[in-house]
Amino acid sequence: MKTIVSILVLGFFAAPALAGDMKAGLWEVKTIKQIVDGQDMHAQMQAMQKQLAALPPAQRKQMEAMMASQGVGMSGNAMRICISEEAARRNAPVIDPEGRCQPGKMVRSGNTVRFEIDCVMDGRRTTGKGESTFAGNSVRSRMDMTTIDRDGKHTLQSESQMTYLGVDCRGLAPVGASAKGK
Numbered sequence: 069m070k071t072i073v074s075i076l077v078l079g080f081f082a083a084p085a086l087a088g089d090m091k092a093g094l095w096e097v098k099t100i101k102q103i104v105d106g107q108d109m110h111a112q113m114q115a116m117q118k119q120l121a122a123l124p125p126a127q128r129k130q131m132e133a134m135m136a137s138q139g140v141g142m143s144g145n146a147m148r149i150c151i152s153e154e155a156a157r158r159n160a161p162v163i164d165p166e167g168r169c170q171p172g173k174m175v176r177s178g179n180t181v182r183f184e185i186d187c188v189m190d191g192r193r194t195t196g197k198g199e200s201t202f203a204g205n206s207v208r209s210r211m212d213m214t215t216i217d218r219d220g221k222h223t224l225q226s227e228s229q230m231t232y233l234g235v236d237c238r239g240l241a242p243v244g245a246s247a248k249g250k
Contacts, residue, residue: 090207092156092242093235098146100227148233152242169194179203185213192217196224205232 102109120131169187176182179202186195196213207230215222 090151090156091205091232091235092151092153094148094150094233094237094240096146096148096231096233098229098231100229101225102227103223103225105222148238148240150237150240150242155243206230 099110099113102113120128123131169185169189171183171185173184174181180199181202182197182199184195184197187193192215194213194215196211198209198211198213200207200209208228209230210227211224213224213226215224
């Protein structure tokens with residue numbers, strides 16, 4: 069289960085951040101499709117959101133604070149992330165919030181960017197490819213990834229829509245700042 073949660077989190081952070089298109093600040097990410105190992109995770113994600121909402125107020129506040137320190141917040145059926153100035157300027161997708169995984173290949177054609185990744189993080193090897201298309205203050209992304217770790221091989225197919233909400237990150241820590249491991 070920990071592996072599947074890690075794959076889901078990685079999928080959320082596969083946000084495109086390309087110079088001239090991505091803006092620093094608060095972005096809302098709505099998952100359109102997320103399939104892990106052939107299983108549609110939409111129902112599980114909704115159940116997790118309901119569990120978070122049902123927590124006692126102090127516990128929910130603690131969980132939200134922990135998520136905010138990682139640059140993630142929840143808003144209804146969407147996640148919010150704060151993109152740092154550095155990440156917005158970087159000519160690469162933000163694959164993981166700590167910047168340890170960078171795309172090995174990127175090709176840009178008009179307002180669409182295609183990329184490939186091959187990373188080893190925390191004992192997991194993740195390979196895959198994705199595509200992001202920009203339209204004003206929104207980005208539509210698609211990714212196909214395979215992760216291999218001690219629990220075996222896992223696949224992720226995801227599609228998401230990101231919408232820029234503004235420069236104020238509303239207390240969320242920015243992701244993509246000062247990439248570690250470089």
